[in-house]
Amino acid sequence: MPPALDDALITRNPATAEEVGRAAVTPPEAVAQVVERARAAQARWGETPWSERRALLDRWRRILSRDADAWADQIRAEIGKPAGEAAASDVIPTLDALRWAVVRGGAALADERIGPSWQRWLLTPTGRLRWKPLGVVGMIGTWNYPLFLNAVPIGQALAAGCGVVWKPSELAVATADLLQASLLEAGAPDGLVGLVHGRGDVGRALLESPIDKMVFTGSVETGRRALETAAARGVPAVVELSGFDPAVVLADAPLESTVRSILWSSFVGCGQTCVSVKRALVVGDPEPWVRAFAGAIRGLRVGDPAGPGVDVGPMITERARSGFDRTIREAVAAGAELVVGGRSIEGEGWFYAPTLLRSNSPEPEQALEGAFGPVLLVRGFSDVDSAVSAANASRMALGASVWGRDRRAARAVARRIVAGTVGVNEAVVPTASASAPFGGFKASGFGRTHGVLGLREFVAPQVLFERRAGGFRPQLFPYSDGGMVDRFLRVYRRLFHPRA
Structure with a gap:
């Protein structure tokens, strides 16, 4: 069923408010039909040899590479990032x-042989581990990295032999339509990847459809509601939620x-990154660091990323800016000192001044937790243990970093931090690793994307055992002549499971 024509999602350039994208909303009642089309296509796709799946992915990659500059410009216009930043953080990692x-x-x-090892004595047969596609993946996409955070899980699902139905963020519909068009150009089978546009009701309709796996990227609160919907139907999920990343200095x-x-x-x-550093936890005197950060922040150029030399673009919407400003004010009310910024920038676009806060207690951190915008809070600690304790105090645990000249000492501290990704003298960049699994602990979600673990989120292990027909099978009925089996098991225990 085609999308309705009497309702539309409109996206605007957050620097100029000019219209960038327009998409018709899919009626919620039509979502299940899109899922069924994907299921029919997946039944065939899941049986295709790896060479065919690989060929599709390679064609898609080359098409995206061909249009790399256009992608960067599109992300700049719809999301508000400088084009160079979009290329480096969105296009290339994809x-x-x-x-x-x-x-x-x-x-x-690939299939894996599972030998019986010592259980050969029990006539345990050799097994073969196979990875079976889960089926149809329902994905709720995000806007802040509209190519990287959406295309990668779609690609992994296709590589695994799954179909996908995805609802992109209503704040990035133009980018989503381009992504879908690139898949069709690459030759994705009809219906295998379905796109539905809409708001929360369309997302709920997708999660209530007969999907086999959910992928969600977004806020903690919305993610938990999505998890409840999926859990009610027994659908497993990969969820990447918010972060509140510390940097232990x-x-x-x-x-x-x-x-x-x-x-x-x-x-x-613009700080609208789930793994952006929000807390600088300084071991020792924080004052030199506060002064240095303040000077560096004042030197940042904020403006329309279409212009030259812009470092920080706008926030995604006026609503996002207003909510972020409330969070900053709550942190100040909780005891934080406003050093730099802390205000909306008047004029065209949804700009907010990069903000530096200083704190001497945990209360401002608690008020700031979950902030999604351009802010850094600096807090000093007398010793490493206190800094690590503060780093681990958040309910969120997506990423973290430790900074110091002595890498061995920094590495020892990093191992004490609870987070999905921890960097030593590095932050944010490691999340672009194509090989390393990415995901969080605690309220920041579970499951992983990228690499082997990310790919295997879309398959289920199946073990095939086989042996020749007939043969010696002493475990079978009747049990009346069990003396030989009993004697054998006693010998087996003595050989492989000696008594304490």
Whole structure:
């Protein structure tokens, strides 16, 4: 059923408010039909040899690479990132992830022999582990990295032999339509990847449809509601929710280079990045760090990313900006000192001044938790243990970093931090790794994307055992002549399971 024509989603350039995209809303009652089409296509796709799946992914990757500059411009216009940043953080990581699937996906999905080892004595047969496609994946997409965070799980699902029905964010419909068109150009079978546009009611309709796996990227609150819907039907899920990433700055960290790195890690994407650094937890005197961060933040150029030399673009919507401003004010009311920024920038576009807060207690951190915008909070600690405790105090645990000259000492601290990804003298960049699994602990979600573990989220292990017909099978009925079996089991226990 085609989308309704009397309702539309409109996206606007967050720097100028000019219209960028327009998409007709899919009626919620039509979503199940899209899922059924995907299921029919997946029944065939799941039986195709790896070479055919690989060929589709490779064609898709090459099409995206051909249009890389256009993708960067599209993301700049719809999301508000500088085009160079969009290329580096959205386009290239997508191409890398798809290349990983093309080059290494076949090995990750190959059958594996499972030998009986010592259980050969029990006549246990040899097994063969196979990876079976789960079926149809229902995906709720996101807007802040509209290519990377959407195309990669779609590509992994296709590599695994699954079909996909996805609802992109209503804030990135133009990018979503381009992504869908690129898949069709690559030759994706009819119906295998279905796109439905809409708001929350369309997302609920998708999750209530007969899908076999859910993929969700978004806020903690919305993600938990999505999980409840999926759990009610016994549908497994991969969920990547918000972060509140700490950077533990050790006493020997070089000030200038560390400030530059954390500054970028905090304000890339206007701070609208799930793994952006929100807390600088300084071991020792925080004042030199506060002064250095304040000077660096004042030097950032905020503006329309269509212009030259812009470092930080706008927030995605006026609603997002207003909500972020309320969070900043709540953190100040909880005891944070406003050092730099803390205000909306008047004029055209939804700009917010990059903000630096200083805190001497945990209450401002608690108020700031979940903030999705351009802010960094600095707090000092007398020792490493206190800093680590503060880093782990958040209910969120997506990413973290530790900074210091002594990498062995920094590595030891990093191992104490609870987070899905922890960097030593690095933040944000590791999430683009095509090989490393990405995901969080605690309220930041579960399941993984990228690499072998991400690919295997879309398959189920099936073990095939076989042996020749007939043969010696002493375990069978009748049990009346069990003496031989009993004697054998006693010998087996003595050989492989000696008594304490």
